[in-house]
Amino acid sequence: MACTTILAGKKATFDGSCMIARNDDNANGKFAVKKYCVVLPEDQPRTYTSVISHVTIDLPDNPMAYTAVPNVNPKLQGIWAASGINAANVAMTATETITSNVRVLGADPLVEYVPAKDGKPEQPGGIGEEDLLVLTLPYIHSAREGVRRLGALHEQFGTYEMNGIAFCDADEVWFFESVGGHHWIASRLPDNCYAVLPNSFSEDSFDLNDALTRQENFMCSSDMRTFIEENHLALTDGGLFNPRLAFGSHTDADHVYNTPRMWYGQRYFNPTTVKWDGPDAQFTPRSDDMPWCRKPERLITVDDIKYVLSSNYQGTPYDPYTKSPQAGIYRPIGINRTAFVSIAQVNGALPEGYRAIEWIAFASNVYNCVIPQFTNVLTAPKYLSGTTMDVTTGNLYWDNRLISALADPYHADCIVDVERYQQSLGAVSRQLVNEAIAKAADVIDIHAYLADVNQKIADVASVQTQQLLDTVLRTSTMEMTNSYQCSDQ
Template identity: 55%
Template sequence: MLPVPCTTMLVGKNASYDGSTMIARNDDSGSGSFTPKKFVSIAPEQQPRHYRSVLSHLELDLPENPLRYTAVPNAVAGKGIWAASGVNEANVAMTATETITSNPRVLGADPLVEYLPPKDGRPEVPGGIGEEDMVCLVLPYIRTAREGVRRLGALLERYGTYEMNGIAFQDSDEIWWLETIGGHHWMARRVPDDCYVVMPNQLGIDRFDMDDALGEQKAFMASTGLKQWMEDYHLDLSLNGVLNPRDAFGSHDDADHVYNTPRAWYMLRTLNPHTRRWDGPQADCTPESDDLPWCMVPERKITVEDVKYVLSSHYQGTPYDPYGAYGDGSQRGKYRTIGINRNDFLAIIQMRPGRDPVEWLSFASNAFSVSVPMYAAVTRTPDYLANTTGAVSTGNYYWCSRLIAAMADASYKKSQFHIEHYQERVAARGHALLNRYDALLAAAPDDAARLALRHQANDEIAAMAEQAGAETLKLVLDELSNGMKNAFSRSDA
């Protein structure tokens, strides 16, 4: 109904610099549109007990014992909640969704469950669940990442979905990635602890162990009857007995080679620069390769800054950079960038061993945004991140970020230095504040004191980000103003 482009990255605990599991996703609006976002905490009493989807008109009852959770919902009402990403009070996280692709064979064998409005005396027919609904229907009710897969899987099998999506679940030990298949089927794979995963709007899992999914479920899970359904509709295209879901359920369209695969290529190229040849006529992998790996072992441990960098990238250092001033100009802007003008937000959720979980939040175009850390185990969030409305205002994080991005893009050569300084300063101060409050939290006498410290920390971090944003906004505004067409060098001063 409303396909939303996004880019996802997942980092196993042994692949990260501090033993954290990390799940991260850009949430992007459709072409030509922008969606204001906010960061909130949802108390159990605020969670609905009877849910009605705005887009598909599906209605269902929810359990009576929801957990508190954070979310990044739409700030403007009208199209549903779109809670997007969050952490619940059991320290389990979810990000939903990555819109993915499929093929006609799959959609013909298990059609999407689409909403049908009333017509000629026929009553409306509700659709299935979608991105609008999933976090709200699942995150408040799970205590492990595996439970998240099972709850969402059961909902998909019962109610179906009207779109193809990928969803990540995370706790301090495991990350699971679930991909929907047609209207009711699904599969999920555990991210190997020593690997990271990149996902660019395509069905991504490239190897699946059906025996494990039907047995011990150590690293794979699947919908009831998936194997028989595949056999009935001749969906397995493998010649060697190893199921490649990307071949069976996904797509290799020409459009993928412009819109999707280049993003995976750039992220893999950045984090594994020496593992394969990524450039030139002898390249092992190119921006248009259909067999890019779903997961890889990185060449070194991955940091929060690495995740932010690749999910903000515009193909720096390649001929495809739309801001590039070198190489073949005809190649610039050839491929859809990761850090795009219509990024709504980026959430990097970091489940840190022995410490509180943190959500690193960026709003608006990631190429120009900063990443602000917020403690997740809170009952309220700072106004600067929570007070977004549809009205443009420099008094909140979303609109300040959006204004900085638009002005810096228009004055890129002059403003890029200001953006780099802004990003480095906020990241460094964010880490410093986390380090200080982590020590205070470790010494706090009880839960009430720890909660108060988290609120204090988030308020201080938000104030720091607000000041840095205001200062940067002035700098890029000055650069853009100096480049106006009615500028004239002579003055009376």
């Protein structure tokens, strides 16, 4: 999937939360119909079979409840649970599809499914984006444990694609990147930093000694040093190992599809740290050497993360909604084929019963508003979980999809109403969250209490989102090509 990920450490955020966020973007011309739900232990499979690769994996018998954003119809391409937070307040988002090079893939080929042919039985493939959340999130009690479990799965079963996966708990944020068919590395994000990650191999500095011994800030496959040395993958002479150079791609396509997204995100969070624009810019949208992470110039909010994940390069010559000669030359962050956005927020300053919130919206981020949901619940509101395969209204997925498609052709006419909606719904949602946190310490049944708060937020979202749909529909209808001002009324 062509996604964008943002990570933020607890000392980089406004309230001390660890945050991981991702736009889950569909492949061009495809739209996965999504819902937000809670998966209870009794609903978690004990034996899992991948639809795409046909691999079968036995799972532990002690899963925790977790939230997920799966496909509504898993028979098409599988579950694709994508993003969630479990009952231990550990968040995971999977995956950021990443690129590699022929030297890596020649040394450790991807494990692809081979169908039965000429009397030979099928050969199952490895694991991939379809599978990773279901195989990992229900069984981990920390971000580190998530890295270790996922790493073990990669080593045992292999993978048929290169992916980046984020984990966080109340204290740490980790980013995992697969390397070829069976290898992997993972880095702990410094607490005072953030990272904006497009569809390319991102980590640019890696301490192999730490990864293979103390594992304070790095982890990797146990044979990683040997793998690098035997296949001559290191491209630097001395100093810390640079995995981006060794494992990543360095193509012209990266400069229009990937590096511009990292450039815009770092430009937003660090507007004055370096010079981003003009002929003497230190970094441009085509720079390959931007750092994996930075310390932001100010503390980061949920709204900042949503803004960057909604970006169409506004404020630059590359904004497709302008008439600039350079408009639309780079792949936007907030693209038309986004399936959903998830922002996981885990705040260690709050009690365990209500420290985790997942912010959810569907379709193009330019026109939606993230809805907060406490994750320590046993059910999700129908407005978020009741998505149908048929196009309809009355659920957040299709309301968001319809608003996006109707508003985009008339962006200048609709965007003011969209921004008013985002401001209004965002304010009311946060008010309800703040009130809930203030009262939660005295609650006996925290699951029921938080589910009630989630329902109130969903009810407000339903009313305001459908009001926006009505407004956008009227605006777009009045702008139809066959309109005519003279009437008989």
